[in-house]
């Protein structure tokens with residue numbers, strides 16, 4: 001029997017997920033501009049890279065028990081002082097939980113239940129976050145370097161963005177003169 005070399009890498013804290021069949025996507029400001037309060041975004045600004053997502057899974061995604069391994073990198077971008085954030089979503093399958101863990105940078109994890117009640121947790125290198133299946137989750141970069149967050153979740157979870165569009169997170173996150181401010185919508 002031959003001992004094999006690893007076929008996948010995720011060198012922590014700063015590396016990306018590397019290997020065959022790793023999925024990669026990115027969001028520019030033009031893809032997520034509706035999330036922000038500001039309506040004064042220039043055409044040039046719309047091409048700003050906001051966040052990148054790497055993910056990996058094997059086999060049939062519809063098969064109960066399969067997992068995604070993920071990495072999200074949110075760049076330190078501020079839109080008129082409002083912090084860079086992911087779209088945020090519930091899982092289509094509300095029974096599916098998720099783990100997030102902080103790798104680099106400084107952020108917030110916003111959690112919102114189905115009644116629209118929100119809480120926020122600090123995300124720091126080494127922090128581990130359990131996300132219950134019935135909570136919407138959004139990541140926010142509140143620092144000055146890229147925020148890198150690892151994640152693990154079931155391939156059958158799905159992304160329900162519509163529920164968050166219909167009932168947005170009730171607070172916007174700003175950084176004003178170095179201070180984080182949560183502003184109610």
Ligand SMILES: O=P(O)(O)OC[C@H]1O[C@H](O)[C@H](O)[C@@H](O)[C@@H]1O
Nearest residue numbers: 053070071072086087088089151
């Ligand atoms: O899809 P978003 O809400 O924009 O979040 C970006 C990504 O963040 C994490 O990596 C999640 O585990 C992914 O499922 C999600 O796609």
